[in-house]
Amino acid sequence: MKKYILSFAVLALFYSKSEACAWSDPDYEYFNLFTQSIIKDKSYLPFLHSYSERFYTNFKPSQIPDENIDSWKKFFNNQLTYAETDYLVNKMNINDLNALKKGNPTNQLLIKVGTGFYQKYHEGIDYLIEAKYLEPYMKINYVESADSFYYRENGTDKNATNLDYDKTISALTSLYNAARNPEIKQRYGYQLVRFNHYTRNYDAAVQAFKTYILPIKSKGAPYIMALDQLAGAQRGLGMGSDANWNFFQVFKDSKSRKESAFISMKLSDTASFNNILKRSGTNDEKNMAYFLLGYEDFNNPIPIMEKMFEIDPDSEILKVIAVRSINELERNYLPIYYYSNDDNSTAQVSNSTKTSDQTKTETAEVKKEELSFWQKIIRFFKNLFGGSKDKKSDESKTDQSDDELLDNPNRIPVFTKNNYWYDEKTKDFLDDLEKFTDKTKEKSKDEYWQIADAYLKFLKKDYKASTEVLEDIKTTNPEYLEEIKRMKVLNDIVSQPKIDAEYEDHLMKDYAEYFADKPEVKKDSTETEGYDYYGEVPSTKDFLKDVLANRYFLQGEDGKSFLMNNKLSDLQYNPNSSLVKSVEDFYRKPNKTQFEEQIIAKNINNVGNIEAFFAVIYGDRAMRQADFEKAKSYYTKAQSFSGIPRSEWNYEAKKTTALQYPGTAYNGFNNISDLVFGHNVWESYQSAPEESMEKEDYSPFPFIKPNMNKLQLADALVQLKKIGVGKDEKSASANQLIGNVLYNTSVLGYYRELFVMDIDNTNGGKYDFWITDKQNPYQYYYKNFLNRTYIEPDNFDLAINYYKKALDASNNKEQKARVLFQMASAEQGKYYQYEAKNPSKVDYSDPKYSEKSDAYQNQLDQIKNQKYRTYFAMLKTQYANTETAKNMMGSCSYFSYFMK
Template identity: 80%
Template sequence: MKKYILSLAVASLFYTKSEACAWADPDYDYFNLFTQSIIKDKSYLPFLHSYSTRFYTDYKPNLIPDENIESWKKFFNNQLSYAETDFLVNKININDLNELKKGNPANPLLKKLGTGFYQKYAEGIDYLIEAKYLEPYMRINYVESPDSFYYSGNQNDKNATNLDYTKTISALTSLYNAAKNPEIKQRYGFQLVRFNHYTRNYDAALQAFKTYVEPIKLKGAPYIMALDQFAGAQRGLGMGSDANWNFFQVFKDSRSRKESAFVSMKLSDTASFNNILKRAGNNEEKNMAYFLLGYEDFTNPIPLMEKMYDINPDSEILKVMAARSINELERSYLPIYYYTSNDSNSTTAQKSASNTSSDQPKAEAAETPKKELSFWQKIVRFFRRLFGMDDKKTEDNKADQSDDELLDNPNRIPVYTKSNSYFYDEKSKDFLDDLEKFTDKTKEKSKDEYWQIADAYLKFLKKDYKASSEILEDIKTTNPEYLEEIKRMKVLNDIVSQPKIDAEYEDHLIKDYAEYFIKKEPKKDSTNTDYDYYGPVPSTADFLKDVLANRYFLQGEDGKSFLMNNKLSDLQYNPNSSLVKSVEEFYRKPNKTQFEQQIIAKNMDDVGNIDAFFNVIYGDRAMRMADFDKAKSYYQKSQSFVGIPRLNYEWNDNAQKITPRQYGATEYNGFRNISNLIFGHNVWESFGSADNESMEAEDYSQFPFIKNSMNKLELADALIQLKKIGNGNDDKASRANQLIGNLLYNTSILGYYREVFVMDVDNTNGGKYDFWSTDRKNPYQYYYKNFMDTSYIEPDNFDLAINYYQKALQLSNNKDQKARVLFQMASAEQGKYYQYEAKNPAKINYSDPKYSEKSDAHQKQLDDIKNQKYRTYFAMLKSQYADAEITKNLMGSCSYFGYFMKR
């Protein structure tokens, strides 16, 4: 039995930016809050909206009744249920029917029916015996083209040509003539048409339809099935227009064959639709033709919906078009993840990362007009300024916002984001207004409550929650699907329209809407083994969780916002100290509401000792800021830290097992087992090599408190002692300052030990080690969903390392030692350049005809800035220490330095 173990950190790489992966599914990229399938005529379910499949599949197939089974059920005088009829017609063995015919039924269902059942329905049973004999052969013989690209599969499959043509035709004709029941007679006619079609005797198939099917004046299931085969034969003869028309008739009259009939029509252009429209002899056919044209992705449905409305505002297919249109809008208003690009405040859905704020509709992009402050707000702000309290809107005062300010916040989701629409043109952002006008007038004309629900939902998308709620309250219906949608929408309107989520409202949430926030535990005896490759479908509960996360974020309650979408352990990935502080404040908050306890606080139980977890993060930040005393005070409270929380995933033949990672006695766990090489210097730049290959120790003989292996408390203590020694004026002080500089550089984004103070288990690459491209302190604009996707660690301050190196340089009298220190200073200065470069990318469109020219000019500008402002210490090495032994060695181990020295 094989077992595989995968760290959660590795697993997250497969999740991050999954849109770029081949297995991404666009139907999972938005919250499907409007249930398309509430349409009453379930035969149209395949024609609801989907991006990932040609036809909509998110429904149970048994919702669409098969008219053939219903026809047989009626033939047997409703003596059998629908399921029993289906079993008899489609699943029961031919031998069982023969035994029934002989008077010896063995099958339980046939036993229950008794021998009298055959005597009563002999013609029908005899037909089923013949049909079951033919069925394995009823497929057209595949003729592979010499230029065929695809493998055709097993060539030994049975097909119609495996039967003796003459004998089969003779037998079916004889049975047809002998049959007395018109419906059974027509079924034999269907078999004649189908057999000729599948043996490619297309002319004979057409003649069989006219001879054996049409003369029997029945237009039920057998006729529809025969017409389907007749149209297929016409297609075989190249009679495209006639075939389309007859497939259209099948589409119109059948419930279970709509999808296959649509595919068979092969409507690839508007001309094909126009031909059908010209032949439409009544309003029903015209309405259906407009539906087919509106269904295709290359059209805007509104004009066609208007035509359908003029014909019949109660048309069920008009509701299908509305459901598809609403679903398309949802993809722009309800993406599962809003995010902001680093260099702007523009928003885009996960699905369309390339779009910018210029794609926003004018109404959304415009600045919210400033409201006049109340007298009390003016007093509050006066005293805040009086006592030196910062009044910047982006940082504080979130808790002081009025209801109007909160409601008017442009970052209050749902927010319009342009999606990669496959359905509408560039005016899609105005489509909501057009569709709302259409539903508003249709609800007045149609008797179906569907249009009131649709209108209420569109007003919800427009953030007119009051109007939406009023419409919902006025709806009178007994339809259970409608009632469920109305109930959900009332909850949505209530929560999304609430200005501020306070303790009182949290009590309301847990009391009245607990079902949306408290997950039910799966039943232990559940035998459901279905596996969803893409994970769970985004739900209403997920959307409401995002809404609350967004509301807490806008209110300044970052800790609660974070915990709505993340577990406490997720802070390890981007442990920004200000966010950590907010999470800790919530952790220590006394008298939490029931909602906070049951919904939010439950996400804080996966890090072991929570206090130690917070103190490690604070200690790490203090170390990055070279505040070693403060770091030590935190680390003293971190000694019960159990390790950076990671999970092991084990797969075996039967199940998956998830267990917390257990760190070995000598393994770095985020707190212990830190090598003294952390004070050393690079031998070569290789993060993947072992530390004793990439790093070389300095001379620690003067500093016996530097142990071979240390925990962070011991490391902080060593740094405190080094800093004290570094205040001297001798060579030892120089060495001490150099070691401190080394540690600060080695634990920076460029250093071999870059993982030590950012809560990571190793230095392998990831988002933590990206240079920031923004000056914003918080790269999030909406909430902390997909927290691991965005770098959120405060940038390194390379000047801290440079300052310690500067002291070491001033105190040293050894030329080689000075050269070594200057090289380390130059490396830190390189980090400052990378920070500058990340914030100044080339903003050149790839479609610009002068792209290469402009790109080269931008690179030259960066190179000039680099050489003018960020090569200070390389220049000093070259001008003052070119003959030092260390300099010569460095030229051999650092190719760039060697190049610089030779210029």
């Protein structure tokens, strides 16, 4: 798992179109349905595709075989298991081996093998004792310089220079000469090369390799380890080409040292690759050289793969390049979140806030199904007699044919522009890779290529062809079988035109394992414990949930789509009326299928009384529309509302628990101050109500209580509305108070939280002047619902209309001045909405950016003064001498500026 946040923060700048101002991991931003690690040669696992770290790490180190342990296991005639051998060689204490040598072992493994084990393998045991003595010192001494990148404090770490050089060389040489077993002899030679390398005696290290390693005609594990040290010494001598070539040999022949050898090669330019390629004499070496080039130059690996194919279509490393290519495609087709712009024409990936450049998207391209002549005739008559349909309407969504559903370009998987190095050729890469894979599967005996071909057809939405390829695969490889099984499920589900009750039954009967919650898996005791900053890796289950959420969305079943990815309580954050109605319809649906009950309905979480929860949302919406009678009817059903379902950290219980509202606190329904009928003295949301707000004269309206719930508030507004029908001063005051409530609960008002299911007026997405012309800005489904805001915008004309009634009915100039100022404030809200819908389109990189931005601002100012300053102008020309206007000039700087 990925835990190195600092390193990722740097790498993400180069490798991924990742989130601005947020911690995220690009390797967690797609579903990885084609499991990279199914390659057979696990020594190449570090070279699978990863953006968050230089090398792929999502595997257990024990999966990579170690030729050194294999060599020792063979030396001990397989008397020990691989794990026991690894323990003996790498982990056992030197004192345990000395005890075995003396004939009184205390270690359980050594007791198990018996004292005869030493007599039989004494040369090997003696070597391990010497090696374990040397090991703590086998580090090169770090030399600080003025150009050193890292600062290191003085430490007491041991290094090779802490040993007496002459004595150590003499001892190792003597042991080398005394050894009879060639492998053990070569291991002492390895120690001589390493010790000279780490003491920076580079020439001596090169000579030691020639003297002690080469004469023993073996190129097993000790030779590879010694060659690794030789290359390091050559690097120290400035013999870069020879060092690269020997590191290349280590990379080619070693299984456990590939990653370190690759790093040591320092292949920073094309010349370095070409030099290795020129020195490659065998096909195996040439193939490996092309692999390195394809690994580093990953923009378009197809030409390199073609060269590797010509050398050996069965090459394991060719599969590594291929799986990296498939993984790159997956990131473009299977992101964890499809984000749509408001123009509803493009798609991109996002988890949170994106920069303006990042929000440029690529139109989704979908391969259309070829229709037969008969299908075309049927469609013609359907269109001829079926009449026109608004494709955006819910009714048309639920009345789509299978063909219409299959042809919808927004059916997941969808191609997205999802990396910095994207160019037009990227769109053709899937076709090119499919052609290569199709060719290779005919030549190679490995079923991997058939699986890859089937997967690429899946990405192209050719599910029938994909399934046919999968059906023909004959393999006993368990990893291959698991991938095939998963892909068959994917093809079945994703190719289904419509998800109906019958198909939901099929999902539960045949694929329940892909939807049920899995029990928590205990961590392997050998794994490093640590906090995973990014959560769980996206799974097949998560992908299928997204697919089904997308299908329900396209079918017009928004409630089911929402609940596939969200909890019922999440509706509080974006209480859009049409979506809430769809969720409620699902909640009330009788005779739900097993899938609906167990997979979807389980997200109907605790919101207290569900009926009251819905009633509050509907009542709030009615209040925003100034339909007080309807709001009152809903609030009558909401009296058992227990509060907006928020959570808080419980320090005593050390866990998150439901928020408990004090008896006097506003909880979404109760404890609303009569100041909501007043006007603001100054604009300060975080000041106390009594500091920001001032009461009007409520004495003519005794039904306005100092503290009310929403039902009482709605009832008061109903009564004020009846009184406001008249033409007297009381009617004027009634209409003014209604206007005040509508303004005070708008996005500009101090009580802006009252009718959007919020607990206070603290700033947030609900209070932006973001506006969409669409009823629903979502294009695919409701995932990441909490990251988008699409509450229906305020209708400031509702407040203005009530203020107009008050203005017409009143004969009091002071009251008229107050009403005009409130009207002007509401009109300001209309301007803010206009401004939000018409942002500047000047590119920051434009050489005339400042000039064009100034022109844009001047245009806005002109529009503001011509269309949105009506009531300020009336106040200035007709009521400037009133005490109310004079007082407002002192508290409202903008009004003071306007008056001057």
